Amino acid sequence: MSSIEDDDRQLRVSRSHPIREDMSFQCTTWRMERYGWVALMLLTVLALAGLFAEGPLSSATAVSENGRLEIRYDRFARNGAPMRMALIIHGEGGEEAVLRFSEPLTDTFSIETIRPAPAQERGGPQGDAYVFPAEDRPLTLRFALRPEKSWLHRGEISLDGEPPIPLTFFIYP
Amino acid sequence: MDAVLRAAAIYLFLLILFRISGRRTLSEVTTFDFVLLMIIGEATQQGMLGDDFSVTNAFLIIASLVVMDIALSLFKEHVPAAGRLIEGMPMVLVEDGVPLRARMKKARVDEYDIMEAARRSQGLENMEDIKYAVLEVSGTISIIPKK
Structure with a gap:
């Protein structure tokens, strides 16, 4: 049932009923979320390394x-x-x-x-x-x-x- | 001055953090999520109060937080694009009984989550009985049943 084109269509086509969607905005949000996760992980690793006091870097x-x-x-x-x-x-x-x-x-x-x-x-x-x-x-x-x-x-x-x-x-x- | 800046820094940090973590992360409040939220609250409190436990400091911080919340809501009202950016938009997950799996995967929602919401809010048993399932801005799933 689910194909690549179908997946792509799901993520591109915005509905206006029952609610108004904006899928391009939604996809951007997801991308930003992923970047945010990476940033948070980086923050944690840097904290372990001691960038924020108490650690080898410090x-x-x-x-x-x-x-x-x-x-x-x-x-x-x-x-x-x-x-x-x-x-x-x-x-x-x-x-x-x-x-x-x-x-x-x-x-x-x-x-x-x-x-x-x-x-x-x-x-x-x-x-x-x-x-x-x-x-x-x-x-x-x-x-x-x-x-x-x-x-x-x-x-x-x-x-x-x-x-x-x-x-x-x-x-x- | 310090109290206002502390409150502002924490407010902004939490706003960004919760936006980044995604609406599903802490939306379904399981017992563990509840405990996690409490721990976040505890950790926040220390940083916000500093070593000043005076009533005045507490007043100033509470007032600053409320002021920022009001300012943000006014800002969202005047600039709808900013509101969308901060809160996100709702999205359809199931249409006429068909789950939109690509969307569900991206939004970290599975069929169990949707069926749980369907059972709880509408007493539905099958995916086919759902007309629409909508992932709301709050992270909850609304179910519109077929008539």
């Missing part, structure tokens, strides 16, 4: 020029969602370490907790500084952050006044 590591400071962070974050960052201080122990977060960074993120806790915190025109007592190296510091602004943000973290590590974050609204 995790990044930055190391200072002399290799003393290593930062493991997420390139992508979401506004208001908790975000983790690990700072690893290499090199010789015995001296206190001073980490300085540049102003744009402290403005973008609220720092919720630091483990182990710093011995001292200092505010300043160039941002906030955290002082950690002399300890064995490497020393791993875990920061729990919460982004408070959306879109693209840049900042710097430096150790003991050495050349800073520039960081770029994209924060989804």
Whole structure:
């Protein structure tokens, strides 16, 4: 009964009774639906890959020029969602370490907790500084952050006044 | 400002999402579809409210959503083409007892769905008793029986 011509006619001919149809519009709708499904699947795959924070595409590591400071962070974050960052201080122990977060960074993120806790915190025109007592190296510091602004943000973290590590974050609204 | 923008973003996203997913996706409310809709609602709520649980925020969001819905309905009224685009158009699936299979396949409706609608709304037993089956904009199937 059903042939290719018959199928084609079904999809092309618009009826006006009992309702008014528009089959060309309907076929366009179906096509758009299919594109939409592909887009949704792509979105899901990208989310799994970490484009929207927490995943391989998102995790990044930055190391200072002399290799003393290593930062493991997420390139992508979401506004208001908790975000983790690990700072690893290499090199010789015995001296206190001073980490300085540049102003744009402290403005973008609220720092919720630091483990182990710093011995001292200092505010300043160039941002906030955290002082950690002399300890064995490497020393791993875990920061729990919460982004408070959306879109693209840049900042710097430096150790003991050495050349800073520039960081770029994209924060989804 | 934030509340209005949040509501607008969610409204637009859901509008597009439900248009893309097709009218049949969540139309026949089975128990599972119902649960799925509730979960979607829960997930939406978090994003819309943010961390502001004040009554004012809730008022603003509800007002924004209703305003957008009214605006959309006015827009659809003035620009019928936009209405068609947003809601789609009804389509005949069965004509004089003959199922239009090419259409049914595209619309993801099978004969069981049509016969279920026929039984429920008209008490019909056979495809031959159906004059027209129409897939409505809402995703439901209307049955017009043969006299």
